[in-house]
Amino acid sequence: AQSVAQPEDQVNVAEGNPLTVKCTYSVSGNPYLFWYVQYPNRGLQFLLKYITGDNLVKGSYGFEAEFNKSQTSFHLKKPSALVSDSALYFCAVRDTGNQVYFGTGTSLTVIP
Amino acid sequence: NAGVTQTPKFQVLKTGQSMTLQCAQDMNHEYMSWYRQDPGMGLRLIHYSVGAGITDQGEVPNGYNVSRSTTEDFPLRLLSAAPSQTSVYFCASGGRGTSFYTFGSGTRLTVV
Numbered sequence: 001a002q003s004v005a006q007p008e009d010q011v012n013v014a015e016g017n018p019l020t021v022k023c024t025y026s027v028s029g030n031p032y033l034f035w036y037v038q039y040p041n042r043g044l045q046f047l048l049k050y051i052t053g054d055n056l057v058k059g060s061y062g063f064e065a066e067f068n069k070s071q072t073s074f075h076l077k078k079p080s081a082l083v084s085d086s087a088l089y090f091c092a093v094r095d096t097g098n099q100v101y102f103g104t105g106t107s108l109t110v111i112p
Numbered sequence: 113n114a115g116v117t118q119t120p121k122f123q124v125l126k127t128g129q130s131m132t133l134q135c136a137q138d139m140n141h142e143y144m145s146w147y148r149q150d151p152g153m154g155l156r157l158i159h160y161s162v163g164a165g166i167t168d169q170g171e172v173p174n175g176y177n178v179s180r181s182t183t184e185d186f187p188l189r190l191l192s193a194a195p196s197q198t199s200v201y202f203c204a205s206g207g208r209g210t211s212f213y214t215f216g217s218g219t220r221l222t223v224v
Contacts, residue, residue: 006154009152032211034211034212036215041218042217042218043116043202043215043216043217043218044155044202044204044213044215045215046212046213046214049211049212051211090154090155094211097162098143098162098206099145099157099160099170100145100157100204100206100213101157101171102147102154102155102156103154104152104153104154105154
C-alpha cells in the first residue's frame, strides 16, 4: 500500500531563514509525489510534484523539494522563509489507480 | 472561474438526519474524490470515481454513499448522520492530462 509520513506536526522557523518540511514515502513502483499547502479555512493548493527526472523539483511561491530514492524522502524546502508561508503543508503520493493519499500534515509557523 | 465547487460551506445536522454534500467541477476531469479532514489525521479518502458511472471505496467509506451519473457531479450522501462524521469534507478532481488534484473549498459539517 502507498503511504507517506510527515514526522513533524509543527515546524517553527525565523523569517529569512531556510525551511525544511520532511516527508518520507512508501510505494510500490515508481513514486508520484506531491506537496500541497492549506491556508486557514481554505482548500488545498498544489505546490509541486515529482514524477520523473531531476531530483530537485521547483514549484510555486519559491518552494522546492528534493527527491531522494535511497532515503525514500521528498522534503520540502525554501531558501528564505516568509511570514506568509505560515500554513499547513501536506505531502501526498499517488498510486497506480490515480488515487492520492495524504500525510497527516505539518503546521509551519514563520516567526517575524 | 474553472474549478471545483462545493456546497454548502457549512452545515449542522442532528444525529440520524440525512443530507447530500454537493461537488461539481467544470474542467472535464475524469477523476473525482471525497476526503475528510480531521485534526491530527490529515486527509482520508472516503470514496472516489475514475469516470461517470464508476465509483469505489477509499480508506473510510462506512456511513457514506456516492454516485457519478455525470462527469461534472460527484455528490456525497450521509444516510444517517453520526457525531463521528463531524469533519471538514473536501472534494477534489483530476484529469488524465494533469498529475495533481484541484480541491474545492470544503464543507464544514457538524453533527450534534
